[in-house]
Amino acid sequence: MSKLGDYTILPIAIPPSSAFPKPATHTLYLRPHAPKIPTDNDSRSLFVVNVPMDSTPAHFKAVFVSLIGAGRFESITFEHENRPSRAPNSEIDVAVKKGKKRKRMTNEETIEVDVELPPVWDRELRRSGSTALVVFVDQKSVELALKAVRKLHKSHAKPGKWPIWGEGVEDKVPALGSARYLTHHKMRYPGHAMLQANIDTFMTDWNKREEEKTRLTKKQRNVPDEDGFITVTRGGRTGPARIEDAEAKRLEKEEKERRKLEGLSEKPFYRFQLREIRKAEQAELVKRFEEDKARLLRMKEKRGRFKPER
Template sequence: MSKIGDYTVLPLTLPPTTAYPKPARHTLYLRPHAPKIPSESDARSLFVVNVPVDSTPAHFRAVFTKLIGAGRLESMTFEHEKVQPSAPSQAVEVVSTKGKKRKRAANEGSAQADTELPQLWDRELRKSGSSAVVVLVDQKSVESALKAVRKLHKSSAAEEEKWPVWGEGVEDKVPALGSRRYLTHHKMRYPDPATLQANVDAFMTEWNRKEEEKARLAKRQRNVPDEDGFVTVTRGGRTGPARMEEAEAKRLEMEEKERKKKQELTEKPFYRFQLREIRKQEQAQLIQQFEEDKKRLMGMKEKRGKFIPER
């Protein structure tokens, strides 16, 4: 089966390991990327579902090299993870909220990026069943990749040796897993004192910059009245009086708002006792009107006298 709904099925061959000494099968699901918020690279992107837990850009580069040739994969974005750059010259991209914060830090300068804590793992692992976005060099490459997968399904009843082998040719390009991964993790838990000192210095530099910016903002607020006509009092006192014209205009505006609010409360009663009083007044007015109409009717009858028909 080459397609399931909108997805093109791409089986992968997992090589045997010491933990499981037999080849296994893992399935990827591909479709053209169509996010809710479009971007310029959507036309040349593929949305990939069910990525393996040990996925890296090098693994996917090897897979797409086997499908459509080398040099077609431009970058990758894993779900809720920081993107590993496909080349040293490319900037780091992100997808999650936390990652976006890191992206801004990278754009603002290397000094601010150094304020992050040292990494404790040499390689990121993915969540089971997670997704990724593969950006290729052009839209034609996307069509070629999907066409190549469909062609593999048709060729010789899709022989197993024709499917891409996961991790083939990238053994020396990515950090090792297993016990070596945890040995590396243990070493990275205790960074070099010089690296740690540089991280602390960068953090303090960034802290001082933010404090200075906060002080400048507070200084500007000392002379600007708020919407109620008051001037913000910050630590250190005021440097000068507020402009009297602005404060007077704000005061008149607030008085007008209060007058309109009181008028609305008077015209539209809210409390229950006010509604009872209004109903009593309306009832008294109706009774008074009825008595007046009754007296007027009696007066009209007296003036007219008794009616005597003609013979």
């Protein structure tokens, strides 16, 4: 059986080892990559299911080289990885450093500093049954890979004819088993130079953040708030706000309150506010009418009666 639903079945031969002295077969499931959100590399990518636990880019490169030849495999991204892992031409750089964040507490806030911690494992293992995304140089390479797998199924290939897992990469990847844990034990205690470089990086970043924090604190000491007061900060004493600044802030606050009240009267929200506004407008009109009427009477008394000339 060469297919299972949309997946093409690719058996790979697992050679005997000290942990399991008999040959075994592991099955990979391949299909063209078709995510819900398309990307530029979908047409030249293969989605792989049931990735072996000891997978590395070099292992997958060797598998596809045995199927379609060299020069067509570009990169692979394993599950939970953010960037593609490229298979190098020579040895694999196993001392990959991963960026971490350390939190250092202060009395006022928590500051996060980015540092690079020394690695403690020389090789990453995959979750059982995990997935990966293989990227080729072009779409034709994807078609050739699937075609090569189907061709092996049609020829009724024996287990020895399937791609052999790890063939040709023995000297390019770190060893597993007890050697892996011995290396892990040594890497847990890095040398003085590596520790010093890690500490220097941490302290340099920390000092930069502290200097920025100090600069902002000094700036706040001379800027009064809206009530005319200056924020009390740690690291020194400062005098009260100047009278001119405090008075300017007070006038600015009163102006904001006045505009707020005017905006409320211009755009009333409740019905009783509308009634009050209408009553006030009517009272203002009556008041102005009475004032105008009284002013006309005073003018008439002052000028006397008008006598036209004959």
